[in-house]
Structure formats: structure tokens, C-alpha cells
Amino acid sequence: MKTLTASPVRRGVMTRTLRPMSLALVSLCALLTGAPAAWAQAPAPTAPAALSDVVKAPRPQGGEFFGLYLMDKKVGWLFTDLVVMPGEPARVKSINQLVFKALVGTRLSERNHREERVYEAKPGGRLLSFSVVQRGDGGDQTLEGTATPEGGMRVVRKRLGHADEVLPVAATKERVEDADQARVALARKAKVDGFVLDGMDLETYGLTTTMEPAEQRTVNGVKVKLGKASSISQKEKVPVVSYVTQRGEMVLVDFGQTMQARKETEAVAKRMDLVEVFGLTRVVLPKPLPESARAVPGNVKLVVTGLPEKFRVGTYRQKFAARPDGSVEVTLQAAAPSTAARKPRPVADPDGGENLKSNLIVESDAPAIREQSKKIIGDEKDAYRAAQKVNTWVATHLEKDYGASADRATDVLRQKRGDCTEHSLLSVALLRAAGIPARRVDGVIYMVNQDGVPALYWHEWVEAFVGEWTQLDPTFNQPVADATHFAFGYEGNAEITPLIGTLKVTEVK
Incomplete structure (x- = not known):
């Protein structure tokens, strides 16, 4: 019978609990950006017809912050935003940042993952470029990808102390609507099928979002009717369910019965519990x-x-x-x-x-x-x-x-x-x-x-x-x-x- 005091399994709890969750949440960033997360304003009647639904959908100025909760304990925060960039032709930038922090035994483990993606703003617009910056647990690196004339992606991997590496990546089917699938699905009142180029392994995975029946929930002490959209990736295979007010503000995201993203102010979102996950997640x-x-x-x-x-x-x-x-x-x-x-x-x-x-x-x-x-x-x-x-x-x-x-x-x-x-x-x-x-x-x-x-x-x-x-x-x-x-x-x-x-x-x- 093993009695371990400083076993690799201790941080393996983080690895097999927090790390897969954090990787899933990297994908969740895109889903959250895509949920109808807005202080809703009616779409401008003068919005150009050539722009994608993802651009026309209302969203908050300056993006949104979410606290991340594991079994009701805060272990991180998310920031998501999607903006139209100035200039012609029109382009869209999606910004997603994940910070994950928890105690494993007596040691603090932290991961910071930030992605920015740029797309053509027209319906079905291509992914033109992306950057992925990873810091902390798991190692530090930057990936910078650019679409090639041949249809693939040229990715440069940068790590301190290493020569830059060029990583050819096959063409991705990711489109601008995939940066914000949940919002597009709710706006269209229809299922959305698409793809996402994963920021960790640079593989492309299918992503599907469907509408579900609206639900009544209590938000800030008030009962409100919430729209509901469920997204699932071929990689994680864990349904991510977004709850959205009639005004278009996303207030809650569930995936599984264990993890939630809750809309919070920036100050509250960044105020985390010091959770010791080794004991919290054991059976x-x-x-x-x-x-x-x-x-x-x-x-x-x-x-x-x-x-x-x-x-x-x-x-x-x-x-x-x-x-x-x-x-x-x-x-x-x-x-x-x-x-x-x-x-x-x-x-x-x-x-x-x-x-x-x-x-x-x-x-x-x-x-x-x-x-x-x-x-x-x-x-x-x-x-x-x-x-x-x-x-x-x-x-x-x-x-x-x-x-x-x-x-x-x-x-x-x-x-x-x-x-x-x-x-x-x-x-x-x-x-x-x-x-x-x-x-x-x-x-x-x-x-x-x-x-x-x-x-x-x-x-x-x-x-x-x-x-x-x-x-x-x-x-x-x-x-x-x-x-x-x-x-x-x-x-x-x-x-x-x-x-x-x-x-x-x-x-x-």
C-alpha cells in the first residue's frame, strides 16, 4: 500500500484535473466569446449585409470577465472579447484569456493562456492569423500563425533559449462564425456546425452548437428567462451550456456538473480562492x-x-x-x-x-x-x-x-x-x-x-x-x-x- 507525501500524483491531480480542464477552457474561451454575452443593443439597421452574423450580433464594449469555479471553488478567470478592426477589407479579432491558479499540496500552480485570432469579417470569413501566448505551468511559448496563399497555416513557435521553429499546419476549416458559435446559433435560432483550430496541439476539431429550450433562473435575486445554447467539441466531448438573458447578457456557463464560468466584474473575477485540488477532487x-x-x-x-x-x-x-x-x-x-x-x-x-x-x-x-x-x-x-x-x-x-x-x-x-x-x-x-x-x-x-x-x-x-x-x-x-x-x-x-x-x-x- 503506497503512502505518498510528495508524490508526482499530487500535482498529477492538477494535471489530470486542472490541466485538462484548463485545456478544455482554452476552447471554452472561444465558446464563451461566442455566447450571446452582451449588454444588448439592437443590431444597427445600417449594418452592412456583407458582414457575418457574428459581427452583427450585439456584445458588450470592452469584453467580459468570468470567474471559473471547480466544485464551487474559484480556480481561475476568463476574459473574452470580439471586435471589428479598423480598415478595409473588414476584419474581426477574437480575444480570449484564461488564468488558472490552484494549490497542489502546498505549492501554487498557475497557467496563463491568451489567444488572439483575426478573421475576414464577411459571412464564412477565413481565419487569417492567430497568436497563442502560454505562460506558467506547462512551460512558456508563443505561437504565431498566418494563413498562406496555398490555404494552409504557417506557424512560428518561439521559446526562450530555443531557435524559432516553423511549423507547417494543414488548412483549417475554421470560419469567423466559429469564433462566436453560440451567439450565432441563438441569433439564427438554428444549429451551427463548424471547426476550431486548437491552440494547444494545432489540430482542427469539429464544433457544433444547438439551441435548447429557455429556462427560468434566479439572477442577482431576480427570476429571469434565460436563453440556452449547448456547444460540443470533437476534442473535449463535454457539452458547454451557456445561459443568456433576453437582453443578451451571458450570466452563466456550465460544463459538466463540476465546472462553471460565472459572469463577474474584472475585480471580482480576478479574486480567487486558494483551492487545494488534491483532496478536493479525490474519490x-x-x-x-x-x-x-x-x-x-x-x-x-x-x-x-x-x-x-x-x-x-x-x-x-x-x-x-x-x-x-x-x-x-x-x-x-x-x-x-x-x-x-x-x-x-x-x-x-x-x-x-x-x-x-x-x-x-x-x-x-x-x-x-x-x-x-x-x-x-x-x-x-x-x-x-x-x-x-x-x-x-x-x-x-x-x-x-x-x-x-x-x-x-x-x-x-x-x-x-x-x-x-x-x-x-x-x-x-x-x-x-x-x-x-x-x-x-x-x-x-x-x-x-x-x-x-x-x-x-x-x-x-x-x-x-x-x-x-x-x-x-x-x-x-x-x-x-x-x-x-x-x-x-x-x-x-x-x-x-x-x-x-x-x-x-x-x-x-
Whole structure:
């Protein structure tokens, strides 16, 4: 039974809770800008017909501030604005800023993410340029993108102490209406389908906003009728629901039952609680897990509530059985991959290549990553033995430091420290560089921390395809992740967000 006082899982709670949320909120910035957030004024009757609906919709002068609340505790703030720029042809600038701040253990972790995007102002106007500035947790960098005559995007990545990098990015289908989809949907009283170029990984994801029936809510002590729009991204897959007064002022945004954005004055929005998320977000167990859960092979059974259907997908490690009272019995098991199934590398990806891809975060094609992977693995051909070597090297060469975060594999390799996210990210990059399909797994792991309370804490580990899928945990140097690992999703996405605060364990078997 592990008793951890300064484990990488401590800041891994932030990583698997706050960081995915903060990345989701980066996308949420665009959604909030897009919600009808305005001290409403009727659209000017002289508004040029050639301008997009996103320009014609009313909005407040100077933008809006929102406080961000995790389980009713303030952990950050947002600022959003959308303005018409002077000059011809007409252009539109979208501005979104996210500040996320919380205590992890006794340490303060902070992320500041600001994006500015410029579009043609006409209906269906193209994304012309963008800048992304990231500071604090995760590392500092600036991305500056410009549309090319060929239709793609030329992105320059700037980091202190590094030469500027030019990153060619495929053409994006993002249009000016996608900067403000919720507002456009409510103005048109119709569904809006579009795309958004993600400011973290520079991939384009589908984004859809639909109208929902209006609701009555109490705002500042007064009952008001609120319009309602629901937006969902193909990346996060968490519905973001905006509530808007008849005057056009957005007052509340929900995503899941855990996180809210509440309209506030600038001074109030920037006044944050010092929230310790390690204890806040854990799932307390009714009793400790049996020691057999740590054996390999091993297994354990949990009875849980608050687990939506989409998370009940049976795998080689997890089985689900619904019970008459609405709870779910979950069987977690762990075993090494069978010798007969193991293959030599390079191994074909059963998902068509997605798990071998190099991107802005994984960077498996970076020379430093490829060189280090070759040093670790050498001439080993067996994919599983090679994966074990990567797992052991990362576990023994990265300092367990939950105050040293990095969002990119090359940064992790250079600083050689971090929490569960850094361990998993670097492992996946090294595995892909060696021709072994791999991905990061998001979920919870069993721990008994300083206060002696048995609980599940948010964590990240690795899954590799070595002829069959197998899971490894480089944070704890487990060549087979034991049965105390309960997975919910892959690749650092925010699908797990709705589980935080709602998932409960009622029985341990």
C-alpha cells in the first residue's frame, strides 16, 4: 500500500484535473466569446449585409470577465472579447484569456493562456492569423500563425533559449462564425456546425452548437428567462451550456456538473480562492483495496455511482455490469501481455496510425527524442521488452517533481523532471519514435495519502500496442499497470471532467 507525501500524483491531480480542464477552457474561451454575452443593443439597421452574423450580433464594449469555479471553488478567470478592426477589407479579432491558479499540496500552480485570432469579417470569413501566448505551468511559448496563399497555416513557435521553429499546419476549416458559435446559433435560432483550430496541439476539431429550450433562473435575486445554447467539441466531448438573458447578457456557463464560468466584474473575477485540488477532487473509498489488487496478475471489484454509459466500455482490463439500483459493478484486472501475441517492432498501429503520430505535444519525430529512444532500446526487437526498457528509463531518470510541468515531450526530456503527465508524455514519445504505437491513459489510481484516507486520485499512465494492448505506469515503474488503475479516456482530453465530484465508490469487493 503506497503512502505518498510528495508524490508526482499530487500535482498529477492538477494535471489530470486542472490541466485538462484548463485545456478544455482554452476552447471554452472561444465558446464563451461566442455566447450571446452582451449588454444588448439592437443590431444597427445600417449594418452592412456583407458582414457575418457574428459581427452583427450585439456584445458588450470592452469584453467580459468570468470567474471559473471547480466544485464551487474559484480556480481561475476568463476574459473574452470580439471586435471589428479598423480598415478595409473588414476584419474581426477574437480575444480570449484564461488564468488558472490552484494549490497542489502546498505549492501554487498557475497557467496563463491568451489567444488572439483575426478573421475576414464577411459571412464564412477565413481565419487569417492567430497568436497563442502560454505562460506558467506547462512551460512558456508563443505561437504565431498566418494563413498562406496555398490555404494552409504557417506557424512560428518561439521559446526562450530555443531557435524559432516553423511549423507547417494543414488548412483549417475554421470560419469567423466559429469564433462566436453560440451567439450565432441563438441569433439564427438554428444549429451551427463548424471547426476550431486548437491552440494547444494545432489540430482542427469539429464544433457544433444547438439551441435548447429557455429556462427560468434566479439572477442577482431576480427570476429571469434565460436563453440556452449547448456547444460540443470533437476534442473535449463535454457539452458547454451557456445561459443568456433576453437582453443578451451571458450570466452563466456550465460544463459538466463540476465546472462553471460565472459572469463577474474584472475585480471580482480576478479574486480567487486558494483551492487545494488534491483532496478536493479525490474519490474516497469506503475501505482500503485488498493487497491482491496490486499483484500481476491481479484484480479488484468496485461498485460505483455517477458513471455515465459512455464510460462503461469493456476492455481487456475493465468489465462493467449494471445493477438494479442504478449503480455499476466494475471489475479491474491486470496481466502481462501473452508471449504468443507479442510482435517485433516496428508494430503496425491497429488504429490506423494515430498512435504513431508525431505532433506539437508528443514530438516523437524530434531528433532528440529519436536519439534518446534509440539509446534506451538499442537493438531490442521484441516490442514489449522495448516498451519495458522505456518504462524503466523514464521511471528512473525523471525526478518526481510536481512543481515542474511541461506540455511538450522535448521539454520533459530536457528538464528530466515532472509528475505523472510528464512521465507519460515522454514515454509515449519515446515509444512512438521506436515504432511502438502508444497513447496516454487518463483515469484514477488508488492511494493512501498522509491523512490515511483510502481514495482514488486522478492520474495518467501509458498504453502500448506490442501485438496486443498493454498498460504501463512509468511514474511508479510498473511494467504492467496494476489493477488499482481505473481508466476513463485517452490522450489528455477532457472527457473525464464530468466525473469529477460525481463519481462515487459505494463498495469495495
